Amino acid sequence: MGRFVARRLLQMIPVFLGTTFLIFMMVRILPGDPVAAMWGDKAPDPAQLAAFTHKLGLDLPWYEQYFDYMGKLFTGNFGETMAGRQVIDVISEALPVTIRLALMAFAIEIVFGVGIGLLAGLRRGKFADKSTLVFTLILISIPVPVLGYLFQTFFADQLKWVTPTVQDSMNLGQLLLPAVVLGSLSLAYVARLSRTSIVENIRADYIRTATAKGLPRRKIIGTHLLRNSMIPVVTFLGTDLGALMGGAIVTEGIFNVKGVGNALFRAIGQKEGATVVGFVVVLVIVYLVASLIVDLLYAVLDPRIRYA
Amino acid sequence: MTTVIEKAQATDRLVPGTPLLEVRDLHVEFKTKDGIAKAVNGVNYSVSAGETLAVLGESGSGKSVTAQTIMGILDMPPGRITSGEILFRGQDMLKMSNEERRKLRGRKIAMIFQDALSSLNPVLSVGYQLGEMFRVHEGASRKEAKAKAIELMDRVRIPAAKQRVGDYPHQFSGGMRQRIMIAMALALEPDLIIADEPTTALDVTVQAQVMDLLAELQAEYHMGLILITHDLGVVADVADKIAVMYAGRIVETAPVHELYANPAHPYTEGLLRSIPRLDQKGQELYAIQGLPPNLLKVPAGCAFNPRCDKATDLCRSEIPALHQVLDRDGAELAGRKSACHLWKETLHG
Numbered sequence: 001m002g003r004f005v006a007r008r009l010l011q012m013i014p015v016f017l018g019t020t021f022l023i024f025m026m027v028r029i030l031p032g033d034p035v036a037a038m039w040g041d042k043a044p045d046p047a048q049l050a051a052f053t054h055k056l057g058l059d060l061p062w063y064e065q066y067f068d069y070m071g072k073l074f075t076g077n078f079g080e081t082m083a084g085r086q087v088i089d090v091i092s093e094a095l096p097v098t099i100r101l102a103l104m105a106f107a108i109e110i111v112f113g114v115g116i117g118l119l120a121g122l123r124r125g126k127f128a129d130k131s132t133l134v135f136t137l138i139l140i141s142i143p144v145p146v147l148g149y150l151f152q153t154f155f156a157d158q159l160k161w162v163t164p165t166v167q168d169s170m171n172l173g174q175l176l177l178p179a180v181v182l183g184s185l186s187l188a189y190v191a192r193l194s195r196t197s198i199v200e201n202i203r204a205d206y207i208r209t210a211t212a213k214g215l216p217r218r219k220i221i222g223t224h225l226l227r228n229s230m231i232p233v234v235t236f237l238g239t240d241l242g243a244l245m246g247g248a249i250v251t252e253g254i255f256n257v258k259g260v261g262n263a264l265f266r267a268i269g270q271k272e273g274a275t276v277v278g279f280v281v282v283l284v285i286v287y288l289v290a291s292l293i294v295d296l297l298y299a300v301l302d303p304r305i306r307y308a
Numbered sequence: 309m310t311t312v313i314e315k316a317q318a319t320d321r322l323v324p325g326t327p328l329l330e331v332r333d334l335h336v337e338f339k340t341k342d343g344i345a346k347a348v349n350g351v352n353y354s355v356s357a358g359e360t361l362a363v364l365g366e367s368g369s370g371k372s373v374t375a376q377t378i379m380g381i382l383d384m385p386p387g388r389i390t391s392g393e394i395l396f397r398g399q400d401m402l403k404m405s406n407e408e409r410r411k412l413r414g415r416k417i418a419m420i421f422q423d424a425l426s427s428l429n430p431v432l433s434v435g436y437q438l439g440e441m442f443r444v445h446e447g448a449s450r451k452e453a454k455a456k457a458i459e460l461m462d463r464v465r466i467p468a469a470k471q472r473v474g475d476y477p478h479q480f481s482g483g484m485r486q487r488i489m490i491a492m493a494l495a496l497e498p499d500l501i502i503a504d505e506p507t508t509a510l511d512v513t514v515q516a517q518v519m520d521l522l523a524e525l526q527a528e529y530h531m532g533l534i535l536i537t538h539d540l541g542v543v544a545d546v547a548d549k550i551a552v553m554y555a556g557r558i559v560e561t562a563p564v565h566e567l568y569a570n571p572a573h574p575y576t577e578g579l580l581r582s583i584p585r586l587d588q589k590g591q592e593l594y595a596i597q598g599l600p601p602n603l604l605k606v607p608a609g610c611a612f613n614p615r616c617d618k619a620t621d622l623c624r625s626e627i628p629a630l631h632q633v634l635d636r637d638g639a640e641l642a643g644r645k646s647a648c649h650l651w652k653e654t655l656h657g
Contacts, residue, residue: 205426211381212421213492214414215444223440227431302431303476 001299008295012288016281020073023280024066027273034058034271038082056082069274073281079274081267087278090263095282098259101175101252102244105183109240113187114233117194118226124199132191139188148181148254165256178255182248186240193236197229204228231301238294242287326398327354328532329378329417329500334392336373336556338603339385345603347373349556350392352630355532357499360523362535362543362564364579365553366600371536374553375502378534379419380409396500415445418493420522422505424485428477434461434488435473441495460491464521483514490522500532507542519546540583544568549643552576555601555611558630559647572633572646572655574616610649622649 035053036044053059057068072079078087120132139147155177156164166174201207202225210224249261256262260279267275299305336348348370355361365371376382378394380401394401396417401409421427429437438460439453448456454473461469464487466480477485486506493501503522507515523546526533537543543550543564550567552560552575560573571577578596598615601607610628613619631651633644648654 205421205423206429208381209421209427209492210429212379212413212419213441213444214410214412215440216410219444223432224429228429303433304430304478 005292005296008292012285015288016284019284020070020277020281021066023277024069024273025062027268027271027276028062028065030268030271032271034082034273037270069277078278078281081272081275082270087275090267090275091260091278091282094258094260094263094279097170097175097257098245098248098252098261100170100172101179101182101248101257101259102241104172104175104179105186105244105248106237106241108179108183109187109190110237113190114194114230116187117191117233118198118221120191120195121198121202121229122221124202129195132195136188136191139184144181144185144250145254147184148178148251151177151181152254166258175257178248178251178257181254182244182251186236186244189236189240190233193233194229197232198225201225201229227301231298234294234297234301238291238297241290242283245286246283327356327395328359328397329534330354330393330395331374331378332393332395334374334377334394335390336370336377336382336387337390338387340604343604346606347387347556347603348377349606351553351556351558353551353558353561355500355534357532358527358530359549360526360533360535360547362537362547362550363553364537364540364543364550366538368555368600368603369553370556371553372504373556375419375504375534375536379417379502380413381419411445414441414498415496416498417500417502418496418498420486420489420493420501420503420506423509424482424489425477425509427489428485430477433474433476434480435475438488438492438495441492445496456495460495461488463494463525464488464491466491482510483518486510486514486518487521490518490525494525494529497529498531500534501526502534502536504536505538506535508537508539515542522546540568540579552579555606556603557611557647558645559612560645561630562633562644563642566641566644570655572644572651573648574618574650574654575612577654578615610647618650618653620649 035049035056035058038044038052039049050059057065060068069079076088078091080086081090116132116136120129123129142150152164155161162174162177166178168174206228207220207224210220215224245260246264248257248259249265251257252259252261253265260283264276264279266272267279331351331353334348334351335346338345338347347368351370351374353361353363363371363374373382373387377387377389378401382389389402392402396412401412404412428434435454435457438457439448439450442448442453442456443450458469458473461473466472466484466487472480477488480488486509489506493503501522506522507518510518519542522533525531535543535547547564549561549563551558552567552573554575560567560571560576562572567576568580571580575596578594581594582596584593596615597617601611601614607614607624609622609624609626610616610619613623616623626649628647628649630645630647633641633646633651633655635641636656646654
């Protein structure tokens with residue numbers, strides 16, 4: 001177990017180096033000169049342009065830029081934005097917002113996804129099951145922006161329960177609506193996955209044994225059925241946590257949540273190499289740690305899996 | 309509130325000699341896409357305390373469905389009990405509420421399944437699964453339950469029970485897993501155990517060990533045992549009486565040794581002849597011709613008639629009742645019945 005964790009942590013190093021390098025290169029090959037863009041529509045003074053470019057180190061060959069950046073990164077220095085702000089400050093401002101948003105969405109998709117899936121699976125072929133299949137299919141088919149604007153129109157403009165956009169990005173109450181939108185797609189997947197898994201497992205021999213043992217139904221479902229059925233769901237949830245953290249760009253945009261998605265979107269637009277790579281570094285770590293936790297959780301859920 | 313169990317025990321004291329379990333004219337059918345499959349068509353049998361009844365039959369003969377119906381674990385739907393009674397200590401279990409039946413399961417009637425690997429929960433330790441019996445039915449604490457689980461594992465002779473109590477089913481061998489199934493069934497010292505092909509999935513040498521263990525524990529606790537099997541070899545040593553099933557009916561019942569010595573139904577005769585024997589080495593193995601009937605359209609008359617070389621027109625038109633079997637002098641042979649129009653010829657011929 002310890003060795004497994006150590007090996008997995010070591011494996012993170014090449015993954016980490018690879019992703020940062022790729023992102024670094026991708027930002028560089030984006031068309032347009034980020035320094036010239038600082039002047040907006042006006043034509044920049046060539047001397048000033050050259051001076052700025054030199055100051056930012058953008059006149060150096062790409063490999064020198066890369067090693068320079070990585071060198072700093074390992075000392076905890078994420079570099080500066082072109083406006084001179086510390087990237088680490090930008091990240092530490094946006095990350096807590098996104099973590100809240102992602103965890104709320106995550107909680108919503110687990111509670112409702114598994115709940116709906118369990119209900120549908122236990123009532124296979126009945127109304128509850130069929131309506132779940134239709135409902136989740138609708139959720140999966142609606143693009144997130146459409147759902148976002150629909151919710152905005154209905155809950156903010158019509159019912160006036162909430163403001164259309166988030167005023168205070170750290171306020172959990174205000175983040176609820178974006179979290180629902182963010183979690184809805186995964187919720188549908190979790191519900192379908194749980195349903196299928198429950199339907200399969202409820203016919204298993206060990207469920208028959210549990211019944212023959214005279215266990216109450218609630219115990220058969222809670223202890224014997226759910227635990228076995230959650231194994232495929234946990235796989236999905238693990239990869240999804242990473243996706244929720246990095247993939248909230250659209251949702252954050254619609255509701256004006258000042259999180260990672262928003263900041264990343266702006267940074268890409270402005271070709272802020274250091275900022276983009278900085279965020280990606282954080283997201284890669286989140287993703288890798290989340291998948292490690294999932295793998296470890298497997299062994300807890302299913303003792304047949306042993307890590308050596 | 310007097311529980312079912314107390315009531316049941318009271319009945320037991322009032323009427324001594326009542327069989328522990330009595331199945332009366334049980335009919336079970338399954339709804340399938342192609343029609344109604346009549347899986348059990350009027351089964352009658354009974355077991356007393358300390359007695360072993362072997363229910364013998366091919367797959368699809370209704371032996372397992374009957375057992376599942378007794379246990380109350382039949383999938384309904386598609387299954388449906390159309391008529392009959394299942395009396396446990398004189399009380400009809402089919403008239404009990406779900407909760408009353410649940411309390412009997414595991415505590416008074418326990419079941420051992422065929423494939424222990426799939427019948428045990430793969431993600432829970434065997435200690436937990438054994439201890440669950442005490443926690444659910446007796447409200448034992450975790451610690452007590454674990455101690456009792458170890459005790460049970462010792463009782464079914466699992467080596468190093470104390471170290472292995474936390475192990476998972478896949479970490480045990482097939483024979484050991486089946487011992488755990490037996491331990492689980494024995495946990496609350498039930499009055500009746502139904503063993504559904506308990507040794508089919510095991511090696512021959514292990515089969516004998518497991519069967520011996522089961523027989524020994526049954527005698528020790530004075531339990532009734534219904535042993536469901538398709539293997540005549542398993543039955544001979546442990547059973548007191550045998551009920552042979554075919555197409556959802558009992559075709560012959562008899563005390564075990566009499567059945568082996570002198571069957572009164574052509575189907576039983578065929579089964580006995582198809583056992584490989586060392587003294588017939590070199591000869592072709594006998595097999596009953598044809599296949600078990602499709603339960604969606606059971607042949608008219610005796611269900612066995614298309615496969616029977618003795619069949620007459622009567623066999624093809626009229627379903628034979630389960631006759632009392634008589635000896636050559638016309639005296640009743642105790643416990644012997646046959647559902648064959650030609651039982652006399654079969655038995656004495």
